[in-house]
Amino acid sequence: MSVNVENLSVAYRSRRGDVTAVDNVSFALADGEIMGLAGESGSGKSTLGNALVYLDPRMKAAGGTVTVDGKNLPISDNNAMRHRRMTEVSLVPQYAMSALTPTRKIGKMIDDLLKSHRVKDRAEVITELKRRLALIGLKEDVLSKYSFELSGGMRQRVTIIMSTLLNPSLLVADEVTSALDVSSQRAVGEMLTEFRDRGYIKSAITITHDLSILAQIADSIAIMYAGRLAERAPTSVLVDSPLHPYTQALLASLPEVGVRHDQVTLTGIPGRPPSLVNPPSGCRFRERCPFAFAKCAETPPFEEIKPGHLVACWKVSQENADTAGAGQGLPVREKV
Amino acid sequence: MTTLKFDQVSKLFRSTARGGGLTPALRKVSFEMQPGEVISLIGESGSGKTTIGRVLLRLAKPTSGTVTFDGKDIASYSGRGLKDYYRHVQGVFQDPFSSYNPIYRADRVYDLVRSSYFPEVGDKEWSDKVEAALDAVALNPGDVLGKYPHQLSGGQQQRLLIARALLLDVKVLVADEIISMLDASTRVDVLNLLVKLKRQGLAILFITHDLSLGNYVSDRTIILRHGAIVEMGATGKIFGNPQHDYTKMLLTAVPELHKKWQHAPLEPVAVSANGAGGGLDAATAEILTSDAPASALAQASILAELTHAEQVVKRDLRAVFGGGRAVASGKSQVAVALEPPALHEFEPDHLVAEPE
Secondary structure (H helix, E strand, O other), X not given: OOEEEEXXXXXXXXXOOOEEEEEEEEEEEOOOOEEEEEOOOOOOHHHHHHHOOOOOOXXXXXEEEEEEOOEEOOOOOHHXXXXXXXXXXXXXXXXXXXXXXXXXXXXXXXHHHHHXXXXXXXXXXXXXXXXXXXXXXXXXXXXXXXXXXXXXXXXXXXXXXXXXXXXXXXXXXXXXXXXXXXXXXXXXXXXXXXXXXXXXXXXXXXXXXXXXXXXXXXXXEEEXXXXXXXXXXXXXXXXXXXXXXXXXXXXXXXXXXXXXXOOOOOOOOOOOOOOOOOOOOOOOOHHHOOOOOHHHHOOOOOEEEEOOEEEOOHHHHHHHHHHOOOOOOXXXXXXX | OOOEEEEEEEEEEEOXXXXXXXXXXXXXXEEXXXXXXXXXXXXXXXXXXXXXXXXXXXXXXXXXXXEEEOOEEHHHOOHHHHHHHHHHEEEEOOOHHHHOOOOOOOOHHHHHHHHHHOOOOOHHHHHHHHHHHHHHOOOOHHHHOOOOHHHOOHHHHHHHHHHHHHHOOOXXXXXXXXXXXXXXXXXXXXXXXXXXXXXXXOEEEEEEOOHHHHHHHOOEEEEEEOOEEEEEEEHHHHHHOOOOHHHHHHHHHOOOOOOOOOOOOOOOOXXXXXXXXXXXXXXXXXXXXXXXXXXXXXXXXXXHHHHHHHOOOOOOHHHHOOOOOEEEOOOOOXXXXXXXXXXXXXXXXXXXXXXO
């Protein structure tokens, strides 16, 4: 396992007390695995991703451990993390489009980056950089351009190249495709899988609210709801036979190409996620869940229902217990 | 009766970077729109889809061509007439968070409508009207009235803005990427709302880069590329049987849940020779001698660069404008013709442009 996150909690300091945006989250990434992390705004998905790389002053790690390649990652110690970034963990920030400074040329920015990480053989890294630029079809002269001279898709690709230049074990890519149009989305998505295939990155967490992008590039998908993981499964399993009611509702609300309003009426999820300032006890999806019952007042465990398929839902746990040994598949809500 | 007609509308923008060339954002765009019709404008960044919405809302003035609404050229409106025009044509934009002033309560947008359009209406009548509008967008007045923008979700904010348009006697709504910032769960609610309003006779110009969303709501679809229409017609026909290469390319790039992209791995570029002392030039030469990668990824990126290059058009474009001559851009040898590719009828209600 290249990355192992155990019982991680991250809180934001606020005047009304700490807001636990990531609550007791555990998962592991195998070598070469790209995990997609999806959820609504405010579900804590970006906080989780960011905390693994840079815990900004508003945030504090409220418990849990992270190991990368077997070594503990001191996420709350900014000084120690400084030496681990870029080489072990790296982040492509949300709004990567505006993450590039407009006052420095791309090449100069990369040079600064290498200096600050005390890379000895800079010429060699630059050679490799040019090779990678050629690989994804960017010309070398982007290095002598300013960020505003590049199109959105080019900027996004330059940011990813910069973040992965020192071959990190874990890359956290936060909403890298969200601001792009379909053809650039595809180019950036394929660039991530290609970089993984070539070993530039060992594993990656791709954060997005767009499940259909994850279906293309991720090996496994984790669904987050109100600070907790709701479901995690290999991509095909999660997309074709989701078990958690939230995942099912989320998938049912996606229009597919070729579906029109006069044939099928899609439905959204009524209600809103609970506030994290004073979260309700028990299952946090309870209020919006069509299957909620008495047991849901207790917090459901995030348990493995089938190999590699983890779900936090009492209903699923019970049904699984009922059918255990009978060899039957779990009931899946019919697709709309 | 035709509500709205774009006739040969062109718009040139002067670029600020790189020598101040002229960029054609729209090239002789013509289409018509009927009441109760939803038209999707689909294209990549820079295709001119937002410019069409801005021209319609009179936020941008077309360089040539006319837009007529109810038979009257919209450029002729001014003063009172313009105010009346906005009574019928309204827009909702991508980012609901920046459509509100965070200092004031969100429903201030309604008070502003009241003070400019309905000063004579009494309090009771007005609050009934607001409630009816909120009801139409499936919002509970108690949930949203009197709240500040940060207390509302993106979906609620976006629906409040649509309700604001409904307070007026709106006939055409420009919906510019109104759901791209929303979560999947609230997205569908806004889409279904548009469908409901359309059934009540509202014409909607639905601007998006997401083909599946466009397909879901629209009756007709216009695919734009570099400011010109490349394919136009009934949505079912365009998506069911795309004819133009560009439309086909867009459709293959759409991420779908149950179908994977056909991913061809990139052609290998020689693996980094650690410590071989090759130096920069040798490595560059190596890259240059290897064939250009032919995968979809490389194609997409080349396409992006072409798009960028094609938009760098020479300064004297304005003089040539209307002559229909191709103008070679300074840097790239890629020509972008001001004359848009000709459209021919592939089948009834399905126009396709010649390849460019």
